[in-house]
Amino acid sequence: MSQYRTFTAQDAVEYAKQFGGLDNPSSLVEAQEIGDGNLNLVFKIFDAQGVSRIIVKQALPYVRCVGESWPLTLDRARLEAQTLVEHYQHSPQHTVKIHHYDPELAVMVMEDLSSHKIWRGELISGVYYPQASRQLGEYLAHTLFHTSDFYLHPHAKKAQVAKYINPEMCEITEDLFFNDPYQIHERNNYPAELEADVAALRSDDQLKIAVASLKHRFFSQAEALLHGDIHSGSIFVAEDSLKAIDAEFGYYGPIGFDIGTAIGNLLLNFCGLPGHLGIRDAAAAREQRLTDIQELWNTFSERFQALATEKTRDAALSVPGYASQFLKKVWTDAIGFCGTELIRRSVGLSHVADIDTIKDDAMRHECLRHAITLGKALIVIADRIDSAEALVARVRQYS
Amino acid sequence: MSQYRTFTAQDAVEYAKQFGGLDNPSSLVEAQEIGDGNLNLVFKIFDAQGVSRIIVKQALPYVRCVGESWPLTLDRARLEAQTLVEHYQHSPQHTVKIHHYDPELAVMVMEDLSSHKIWRGELISGVYYPQASRQLGEYLAHTLFHTSDFYLHPHAKKAQVAKYINPEMCEITEDLFFNDPYQIHERNNYPAELEADVAALRSDDQLKIAVASLKHRFFSQAEALLHGDIHSGSIFVAEDSLKAIDAEFGYYGPIGFDIGTAIGNLLLNFCGLPGHLGIRDAAAAREQRLTDIQELWNTFSERFQALATEKTRDAALSVPGYASQFLKKVWTDAIGFCGTELIRRSVGLSHVADIDTIKDDAMRHECLRHAITLGKALIVIADRIDSAEALVARVRQYS
Numbered sequence: 001m002s003q004y005r006t007f008t009a010q011d012a013v014e015y016a017k018q019f020g021g022l023d024n025p026s027s028l029v030e031a032q033e034i035g036d037g038n039l040n041l042v043f044k045i046f047d048a049q050g051v052s053r054i055i056v057k058q059a060l061p062y063v064r065c066v067g068e069s070w071p072l073t074l075d076r077a078r079l080e081a082q083t084l085v086e087h088y089q090h091s092p093q094h095t096v097k098i099h100h101y102d103p104e105l106a107v108m109v110m111e112d113l114s115s116h117k118i119w120r121g122e123l124i125s126g127v128y129y130p131q132a133s134r135q136l137g138e139y140l141a142h143t144l145f146h147t148s149d150f151y152l153h154p155h156a157k158k159a160q161v162a163k164y165i166n167p168e169m170c171e172i173t174e175d176l177f178f179n180d181p182y183q184i185h186e187r188n189n190y191p192a193e194l195e196a197d198v199a200a201l202r203s204d205d206q207l208k209i210a211v212a213s214l215k216h217r218f219f220s221q222a223e224a225l226l227h228g229d230i231h232s233g234s235i236f237v238a239e240d241s242l243k244a245i246d247a248e249f250g251y252y253g254p255i256g257f258d259i260g261t262a263i264g265n266l267l268l269n270f271c272g273l274p275g276h277l278g279i280r281d282a283a284a285a286r287e288q289r290l291t292d293i294q295e296l297w298n299t300f301s302e303r304f305q306a307l308a309t310e311k312t313r314d315a316a317l318s319v320p321g322y323a324s325q326f327l328k329k330v331w332t333d334a335i336g337f338c339g340t341e342l343i344r345r346s347v348g349l350s351h352v353a354d355i356d357t358i359k360d361d362a363m364r365h366e367c368l369r370h371a372i373t374l375g376k377a378l379i380v381i382a383d384r385i386d387s388a389e390a391l392v393a394r395v396r397q398y399s
Numbered sequence: 400m401s402q403y404r405t406f407t408a409q410d411a412v413e414y415a416k417q418f419g420g421l422d423n424p425s426s427l428v429e430a431q432e433i434g435d436g437n438l439n440l441v442f443k444i445f446d447a448q449g450v451s452r453i454i455v456k457q458a459l460p461y462v463r464c465v466g467e468s469w470p471l472t473l474d475r476a477r478l479e480a481q482t483l484v485e486h487y488q489h490s491p492q493h494t495v496k497i498h499h500y501d502p503e504l505a506v507m508v509m510e511d512l513s514s515h516k517i518w519r520g521e522l523i524s525g526v527y528y529p530q531a532s533r534q535l536g537e538y539l540a541h542t543l544f545h546t547s548d549f550y551l552h553p554h555a556k557k558a559q560v561a562k563y564i565n566p567e568m569c570e571i572t573e574d575l576f577f578n579d580p581y582q583i584h585e586r587n588n589y590p591a592e593l594e595a596d597v598a599a600l601r602s603d604d605q606l607k608i609a610v611a612s613l614k615h616r617f618f619s620q621a622e623a624l625l626h627g628d629i630h631s632g633s634i635f636v637a638e639d640s641l642k643a644i645d646a647e648f649g650y651y652g653p654i655g656f657d658i659g660t661a662i663g664n665l666l667l668n669f670c671g672l673p674g675h676l677g678i679r680d681a682a683a684a685r686e687q688r689l690t691d692i693q694e695l696w697n698t699f700s701e702r703f704q705a706l707a708t709e710k711t712r713d714a715a716l717s718v719p720g721y722a723s724q725f726l727k728k729v730w731t732d733a734i735g736f737c738g739t740e741l742i743r744r745s746v747g748l749s750h751v752a753d754i755d756t757i758k759d760d761a762m763r764h765e766c767l768r769h770a771i772t773l774g775k776a777l778i779v780i781a782d783r784i785d786s787a788e789a790l791v792a793r794v795r796q797y798s
């Protein structure tokens with residue numbers, strides 16, 4: 001059992017030599033800390049030719065941006081590594097490979113993805129990856145189906161639920177998604193110009209009842225091992241490749257949460273595009289996002305349905321027609337969770353670069369307002385939007 | 400740590416002296432084994448005056464009726480004791496008191512309820528306890544509310560979910576409620592005269608899809624710490640008193656499962672009454688059952704709502720209007736689960752005395768057929784029955 005200590009660059013190099021699974025570990029010579037988050041150290045480990053070969057990631061026991069004053073469980077490193085290892089089993093093409101992890105050191109050694117770029121940045125720059133949304137749909141279908149009651153033996157499923165209980169990271173989601181934006185809270189973060197829009201959220205009882213129902217589903221519906229934070233900043237893309245990373249929010253929850261988070265971030269990009277691109281380019285990129293959303297859902301639901309038909313092991317759940325009925329429930333959940341993502345990224349603590357990096361204040365505020373309006377509508381009318389095409393029609397209506 | 404051994408009567412007396420919490424433990428002199436189930440030893444411990452003072456219950460590591468060939472986890476004694484202890488905290492009036500339990504010996508020492516009778520027997524004999532259904536509603540509201548996301552801190556709730564994971568006992572429910580009656584299975588148990596009715600279940604796709612959805616909810620929706628088997632044989636009654644016992648199926652599941660099991664057993668009694676009482680008495684007792692069902696649900700839902708208004712600690716779930724929306728979901732679930740209870744008690748392994756003790760074959764078959772028909776209807780139209788009064792109207796329609 002190792003004792004936790006914060007890694008230096010040299011520690012990271014030594015650790016990578018030992019646990020990186022490389023043919024020539026002695027070629028590793030130096031490390032560069034590239035973490036731009038504030039929760040983890042992330043070291044790129046280079047060989048003598050200056051080629052980045054492998055990543056060492058270590059969880060910090062506190063939130064770095066506020067010094068050591070906000071402690072955060074190191075157990076999230078175990079949860080992240082185990083979630084990624086589990087997801088890799090079911091979707092090796094689209095999950096970052098974990099070579100090794102140590103729960104005591106809260107450290108993992110993983111595949112270097114220098115050949116890839118973070119999807120969010122590409123989406124903001126207007127670089128289109130036409131395969132990405134389908135690949136994300138495949139990732140979600142494979143990981144969520146194979147960790148669900150359709151596929152797992154009931155004993156194995158229950159053991160998995162216990163293994164992935166993740167109170168501290170879930171609490172962050174519970175607070176940031178479902179509480180803060182609908183009340184006055186010091187963590188909220190929005191320009192004064194939006195005060196009326198945000199105040200309207202706080203006084204909208206119908207909306208708050210729908211949000212309560214979504215939070216209750218997040219609390220109680222253990223449908224599959226979620227990634228838990230599958231936004232476009234947790235996804236690496238390259239030409240014809242997509243890899244999910246950063247799964248420290250992994251837990252057993254409602255499948256619609258992952259779908260809704262993914263779609264929500266495509267819609268946040270949709271909302272922000274006019275702030276980054278010229279009118280014509282923004283319009284074209286927006287159409288790409290709407291296509292992405294349809295392809296994401298349609299790929300996910302078709303693959304999930306196909307897996308259910310082929311591989312469901314539960315006698316009752318295998319009845320023809322049940323998987324497609326369940327997918328309707330997943331879709332309704334997804335629309336609602338998507339709405340909460342739009343709102344919490346506009347009003348709450350943690351924003352997205354798709355909107356926050358827009359320099360023009362008026363434009364940025366307009367994009368934020370757009371996201372809030374759209375999010376609110378989706379939460380309230382979730383059960384009246386019955387397909388990805390209907391969602392796209394609603395998005396056009398609110399644009 | 401004690402090593403498991405099967406108790407003799409003398410062991411039970413000694414154990415009761417040590418752990419019964421009696422003022423005068425030395426007064427205990429003898430034990431009588433009264434277990435009529437086949438899973439446990441149940442000893443009544445008597446004092447020198449021949450008064451029964453306390454109960455010692457020990458789980459057997461196998462199902463007794465089939466010798467030692469069908470092993471069953473001893474951990475169910477821990478789960479039963481912990482569920483009852485937890486429920487007692489929230490509803491001391493209506494939960495049997497556990498004085499002591501030992502997970503290694505799979506034994507618990509509990510309150511003697513000789514002054515009470517098993518509700519099922521009284522229901523069959525036509526003895527009416529007009530308070531019982533309201534008391535059961537109170538028990539369910541208090542135990543389920545206080546173990547739910549409305550009341551528990553999210554960390555505590557998640558720890559509870561892990562503590563009460565109950566794979567082996569849940570598997571029994573998963574198989575007997577949701578699989579066996581809808582397929583050909585050696586465990587099924589119904590007279591040849593009902594073959595056509597049972598075959599119709601197996602070929603009813605709409606029904607099987609609805610049952611799949613109920614099973615999926617049983618698998619995945621961790622709403623509260625259920626009793627898990629709250630039928631009228633797990634309930635002791637006396638004038639103005641009701642006590643729940645036998646909670647070895649306790650786990651975190653959908654609240655509607657407990658409600659549906661309770662209502663289902665009142666309906667099974669309703670179906671069986673013409674086999675036990677004369678026409679006029681049976682008709683009167685049937686009206687009592689319908690009143691019981693309405694009082695059970697209305698008491699439960701009003702109390703749950705009142706507790707939610709007063710004591711909800713979750714910021715989002717406390718929004719006015721959410722608890723009543725959630726109770727609609729609970730009700731719909733309950734109707735569906737109630738339907739599965741009616742069917743599995745008529746077709747599956749484990750029947751109820753309300754119907755099985757009817758001596759006249761034709762009458763018994765008619766009652767079984769009634770339960771199957773009613774169960775099937777309730778499962779399929781669950782979401783179109785929006786109140787206890789509407790349920791009663793449907794029951795009359797199918798009688």
